[in-house]
Amino acid sequence: MRKVYIAGGGAVPVRAYPLGWGRRIMRDASVAALRDAGVTFADVTAVYGGVAHPFTPRTVLAAKELGLTGALIQQVVNASASGLAAVHEAVQAIRSGAHDLILVVGYDAPEQKLDSISAQGFLPPVTLFAMWAERRMREMGTKPEHLAMVAAKNWNNARGNPWAMRRADHEVTVAEVLGSRMIAPPLTSMMSTPWCLGAAAVVLASDEALSRLEDIRYPIARIAATAAESERMTPHHIFEGSIVGPSEITRTTVRAALEAAAVEPRDLDLVQVHDAFAIEELVYNELIGLCEPGDTEALLERGAFGPGSKKQHGIAEVSFAGGLIGRGHPGGPTGVFELLETLERFRAAADDRLGLCHMLGAGSVCFVQVLERAERVPA
């Protein structure tokens, strides 16, 4: 099977962009990614757009901003997982031999005002995750301080991320998170992702494509595995009105991805998860297998999952670039940001060799990709 690499990436900062900025930020993120990979739009034979919001300009129209070259244009819509879903499809296209250099761009900035998720018949997302938190607090002894530890870690990790929505000018404390505005008990505003938009892009390449490119900024990342699943029936299954979904989907999809990459959870250096609300990270840490169920709280108290976690605790750093709470969750681009931030971390820190990126879509689909540092291709 052909190997697939992330040859380069780029983005525009996550912000509350005005209505009508979709084409512009899609274009600017794409150009940044193409330039980072040392190629032009004329070099790619396919574009995959990952879009979540219904009123964001369609990829078939937005891609005109980059050129009219005859390239295949595809759009993937899969709720919050749209970005990783687009990458998943592009990887299959390269593996099949149909393409060997593809631009994948996740972007969201609607042309007109969006109905809120609540207006579409769903309960407000924060209430659903608040009930996750309430249940875990009651059953496993989790305290609000543990949720605040996750959030403070991610706010502080975002301070060094140039694309992050939230870049605090000071070290954020647990007390500050706990003291922020209560949204849905026990979740406060600083434990919750902000409303935001953005665009992020990566250039995917086969071995053959890399061998003919001259301006690659090594190290880059190999996509060692990509896995995707939809939900299976579970006890008390909620079919509609929820965007949470069964947590089991994370366990099975991560397991499939790690097996395909022939690695174990303890091998991971960097992990990014769908942590729109602080409770999610606690749960996903355990479903990924970073620790045993119920151990996350004690590990948080000892500083695990933060900077230096791998060396001090043998456990991957989680949401090292701020995650959905710090960087933000702009929708379609979120998964692509996860890949891009992992690539940048490979370039910045020689010790980091293995990353995992995870996103859920409406709680009903899960996409997981495992990235491996690649020093030079061919080696």
Next chain:
Amino acid sequence: MASEDAAEEPGREPGAQLDPPRLLGSRDPDTGEVYFPPRRYSVDGRLRECMPVVLSSAGTLSSHTSLGKRHYGEVDLPDGPRIITELIGEDHQINAAYVVQVDQAEDGTLSWRFARA
């Protein structure tokens, strides 16, 4: 091929009835599993047709929170389904019994909430 009277059917099965106030679900005839909202076919993909079923009027609260002045919860019905719902009132108790209340809007649309029994 779609059935001849498909255009006469609603886009989805109704999820509630007004009198008496109940949620409506469906039951897999083989496994006995009960689903809400009602669905035509079984969840295992074998396309067994499910039977309509009127769900119990009361269940137990398994989790709750609030957003502004509105309260939300998860109510587990004895039939099996867990209902995520708005709750009536302000003082809520895990494991307490809650009963469904169905309301009809001017356009005929039905909605439901649960209140402490």
